[in-house]
Structure formats: structure tokens, C-alpha cells
Amino acid sequence: MAPLLEARGLSRSFGHVRALDDASFDIDAGEVVALIGDNGAGKSTLVKALTGNLAVDAGDLYFEGRQVTITSPHQASEMGMEVVYQDLALAPHLNPVQNMFLGREIPRKGLFGSLGFMDEKQMRAKAEAGFADLGGTVRSFTSPVGSMSGGQRQQIAIVRAISWADKIVFLDEPTAALGVVQTKNVLDTIKRVRDKGIAVVLISHSMPHVLEVADRIQVMRLGTRVATMPAEGTTVEQLVGAMTGALDSQTVNRRNSATLEDSAS
Numbered sequence: 001m002a003p004l005l006e007a008r009g010l011s012r013s014f015g016h017v018r019a020l021d022d023a024s025f026d027i028d029a030g031e032v033v034a035l036i037g038d039n040g041a042g043k044s045t046l047v048k049a050l051t052g053n054l055a056v057d058a059g060d061l062y063f064e065g066r067q068v069t070i071t072s073p074h075q076a077s078e079m080g081m082e083v084v085y086q087d088l089a090l091a092p093h094l095n096p097v098q099n100m101f102l103g104r105e106i107p108r109k110g111l112f113g114s115l116g117f118m119d120e121k122q123m124r125a126k127a128e129a130g131f132a133d134l135g136g137t138v139r140s141f142t143s144p145v146g147s148m149s150g151g152q153r154q155q156i157a158i159v160r161a162i163s164w165a166d167k168i169v170f171l172d173e174p175t176a177a178l179g180v181v182q183t184k185n186v187l188d189t190i191k192r193v194r195d196k197g198i199a200v201v202l203i204s205h206s207m208p209h210v211l212e213v214a215d216r217i218q219v220m221r222l223g224t225r226v227a228t229m230p231a232e233g234t235t236v237e238q239l240v241g242a243m244t245g246a247l248d249s250q251t252v253n254r255r256n257s258a259t260l261e262d263s264a265s
């Protein structure tokens, strides 16, 4: 069966920097694929190219087996794909329900048709169902999200994304700057998203998190995919080796061990 989303030979340069250099990618429905690579390897650029946020110089995209051109984030949304960026793009003064429907309010039908108001009751019910479904730990639907913890905000952003995306959610460093308990909650949320049949693309620098939650790992180096491996049976040392190019040498040298320490902390 064809992958849900596949990229072949994507290239994109910024001046003399080849951010993507013949890069490939693929993900199946209901699969968690981690995208790893050193700083500047091209992970964010690849996600932008896959979700209509960046035009490529060359390469082809296939969605559910059909060749497609995705020219805007709106088009990606319509196809069932959402991106959760590191800044989460939540409005801090609004509550989780209002954030979930920001820009997508459900109009209330009145005697004279849509009056342009949000149907608060309907939105709240949908939001609560979304959170209950994912077993999230968000306790208040009425407090501003700015008053909530980083882990809760991350979960709100994920629930918002999957409320609108039924095919693929892209998460850019969702556990960065989170504590142990909050990280666990977010990783559990990712697993439940996968269990709903929604594919998850996870950009992460944390190898332990990647190994815990991903089904498959795609390694990028210098703008291209250099390795794809199943998470099961793969070690942090092998991932670091693939990222740095040391895998073939079978030796994890001192520098890699240091990188390992950094990423595991």
C-alpha cells in the first residue's frame, strides 16, 4: 500500500545553503515517525515543505498514493494535516476552548440564520470531548492558557491540532523545556493520537523520547535522509552514529558520547 504521505527528492536552497538536498520522507497512517538530525540538518525545512509553508526547488509529493502540490498551509489543513510549532501559537489570554476554536468559531444559528456568534456550548462540548478522548491533564476549561504549565499548553495545542487534522500532526520539539511528568503526559498524548489512527511526525533532539514513542525514525544530515530505522531494537548510540555519520565506522567515539550525554539529559 502507498504511504499516507511521501516525499521524493526534495531540494531547497537559501542562497548557497542547501537546506534540503534530494531529501525523501514517508509516513503511514497511524504511525509515529521521528525526524532527527543535528542542528541545521533540514528537519524544520522539510516539515515546512511537506505542509505548504515553503516552496521547493525540486522534488515530488505524494498523498495517499496520488501526486500532489501543496501550496499553502490552508491546503494542508484541508487535506487533514496540522503543524504544532514550538511557540504553540496559543493566545495566552484565552481559555482552552476559545483557543481550540480560534479563527474557526462555530456560528450560532438564529432566527435569521447565522448571527456570527460563536456557539459556546457546542464549542465547549467539542473541546471537552477532545480532551477526554486523549486523557489530557488540562484541569480548567475556563482559565486563560497563559496561566497554565508548559505541559498543559502543549497538550492543548496538540488537542487543537488533532481536532482539525484527521490524517497527520507534525510536532516540532513538543517536549523541549518540559519537566519529567509533563513530558510523560505529552508522550502519552502522542501515543493516544497514534491509537486514533492519526499519523504523527515528531521532530525531537531527545533520543530517549524518540525511542519511547516512535515506530520509525528517519535521520537527516546535511539536508538529506541518511537513514530510516525502526525504533524497536535501535539504541541511542546507533541514532547518534547515524546523525553524525559515525554509524558505519562501528565506533562511537568520545565526541558522540558527549552528544549522547547532552541529548539524554
Ligand SMILES: Nc1ncnc2c1ncn2[C@@H]1O[C@H](COP(=O)(O)OP(=O)(O)OP(=O)(O)O)[C@@H](O)[C@H]1O
Residues within 6 Å of the ligand: 014, 017, 018, 019, 037, 038, 039, 040, 041, 042, 043, 044, 045, 046
Ligand atoms: N529562511 C531561511 N533563510 C536562510 N537559511 C535558512 C532558512 N531556513 C533554513 N535555513 C538554513 O537551512 C539549514 C537547515 O535549517 P533547518 O531549520 O531546516 O534545520 P533543523 O534540522 O530544523 O535545525 P534545528 O534542529 O536547529 O532546528 C540551516 O543551515 C539553516 O540555517
